[in-house]
Amino acid sequence: MKIDYEYLSKIRRAVALYTKRKTSNILDGDFHSVHRGRSLEFDDLKEYAIGDDVHDIDWKSSSRMGSILVRRYMTDRRHNVMFICDRGSKLLGDTTGGESKKELMLMTFGTLAYIVGRNGADYALAYPEDNNASVSYFKSGTDHLESLIYDFEKKAETDSVRSLPDTITEILNTVHKRMIIFLLTDIEGLAQLSDGLVRSITKEHDLLVINLDDAFLTGDTVFDSDLSRYERFFLSHSKALHEEELRQREEIYGMASEICKRNKACLTTIARQEQIIDSTIALLERYRNGYYG
Numbered sequence: 001m002k003i004d005y006e007y008l009s010k011i012r013r014a015v016a017l018y019t020k021r022k023t024s025n026i027l028d029g030d031f032h033s034v035h036r037g038r039s040l041e042f043d044d045l046k047e048y049a050i051g052d053d054v055h056d057i058d059w060k061s062s063s064r065m066g067s068i069l070v071r072r073y074m075t076d077r078r079h080n081v082m083f084i085c086d087r088g089s090k091l092l093g094d095t096t097g098g099e100s101k102k103e104l105m106l107m108t109f110g111t112l113a114y115i116v117g118r119n120g121a122d123y124a125l126a127y128p129e130d131n132n133a134s135v136s137y138f139k140s141g142t143d144h145l146e147s148l149i150y151d152f153e154k155k156a157e158t159d160s161v162r163s164l165p166d167t168i169t170e171i172l173n174t175v176h177k178r179m180i181i182f183l184l185t186d187i188e189g190l191a192q193l194s195d196g197l198v199r200s201i202t203k204e205h206d207l208l209v210i211n212l213d214d215a216f217l218t219g220d221t222v223f224d225s226d227l228s229r230y231e232r233f234f235l236s237h238s239k240a241l242h243e244e245e246l247r248q249r250e251e252i253y254g255m256a257s258e259i260c261k262r263n264k265a266c267l268t269t270i271a272r273q274e275q276i277i278d279s280t281i282a283l284l285e286r287y288r289n290g291y292y293g
Contacts, residue, residue, distance in 0.1 A: 007149050008142060011110045018277050026281060027119045029288035031206050033079050033178045045069045079121035080138050080177045082205075083109050084168060085152060086185040087127050088159045094215040097271035101186065101212050102156050104273060108184055108210060110149050111276050117141065121180075125152060128160040128167040135171060164189050165197050172200060180206045187214050187249055190256040190267075198263040207265035208283055211253070217245055261293030 015023060045061055048068035056070040091102040113123045122138040125148040136148055164185065181201060183189075190211055201207045253269075260267045266287040268279050286292075 007106060007110050008146055011114045014111055015114060022281060023115050026115055026284060027079055027121060031180055033180045033206055045071060080179045081116045081121045081123040082179045082181045083113060083125050084181060084183045085109055085127045086164055086189045087156050089157055090188060091157050095271045096213045096215055099272055104212055105184055106149060106153055107273050108270060108276050112182060112280060113145050126171050127152060128162040128164060130161045133167040133170040164192050178204060183209045186212045187252055191252045193256050193259055195259055198259050198265055202263045202265050208287060209267040211269040213269050213271040257293045264292050266292055
C-alpha cells in the first residue's frame with residue numbers, strides 16, 4: 001500500500017515557491033562524483049600528469065597546443081548523491097529560527113533529495129545505527145523518497161551508540177561509487193570533524209556540509225529535553241554563560257570551516273525551512289567556484 005506521506009506534499013509546495021531556473025541547474029558544473037575512465041565516450045582533453053595512461057595521449061592535439069594532452073572519457077554521467085544525516089535526542093531541540101531540529105533535518109534532506117532526483121541524480125540516505133551504518137540503495141523517484149523519509153523519521157530522535165565519524169568511515173569503505181555527499185549535522189557533529197576524516201572524503205568525493213543551527217542554552221524559554229523541564233532563570237539568563245556558549249560555537253564553527261577549506265569542502269548553516277533551497281544553491285555555487293570553507 002502506498003504511503004500518503006505529508007512531508008512529500010510539504011516538499012513539493014516548498015520547491016514550487018522557487019523558479020525553475022533556481023532548481024533546474026542545481027547539479028550543473030564540475031563534480032568529482034562523475035567518474036572518469038576509458039569505458040565510454042570521449043569527454044575532453046587535459047594536460048598530461050604523472051600516472052596518466054600514455055595510450056590516452058592525443059598526439060595531434062598535443063602538437064597543435066605545444067604541450068602533451070591526454071583524452072578523458074566519461075564512464076558515468078549520472079550523479080550519485082549520498083545524504084548522511086546525524087541523529088539522536090539532540091534533534092528534540094529547536095534551531096535559532098525557532099523551528100524543530102528534527103523537522104528541519106527531514107525537510108532539508110527531503111527537499112534536496114527531491115530536487116536532485118528531478119535533476120537526474122540517484123540518491124541514498126545513511127545515518128548511524130547501533131552496530132553499523134544504515135545505508136539505503138541509490139535510486140530516485142517519489143516512492144523511494146517517501147520510504148527514506150518514513151524510515152528516518154521513526155529513528156531520528158533516538159540516540160545511537162555509533163559515532164558520526166565511524167558512520168562516515170564505514171560508508172566510505174562499503175559504498176564503491178563516486179558521490180556528492182551532503183552531511184547534515186549540528187554544532188556537536190561539526191566538533192567531531194577532523195582533517196583526516198574530511199580528507200578521506202574529499203580524496204574521491206564532493207563534500208557539502210549543512211549545519212542545523214542549534215537554539216541557544218540561554219533565553220526566556222529554555223527547555224531542557226534531557227530533564228524534561230524549563231531551565232532555571234539564573235542559568236538561562238546568565239550573560240556570562242551566553243558569552244561562553246557563543247565563544248565555543250564560533251570556535252567550533254571556525255575550526256570546521258578551516259578544515260573544509262583545507263580539504264576543498266564547503267559548509268553552510270540553516271536555521272529555517274525557508275532557507276533550505278537558497279542556502280544550498282549558494283553552497284553549490286561557492287563549491288563550483290572554488291570558494292571552500
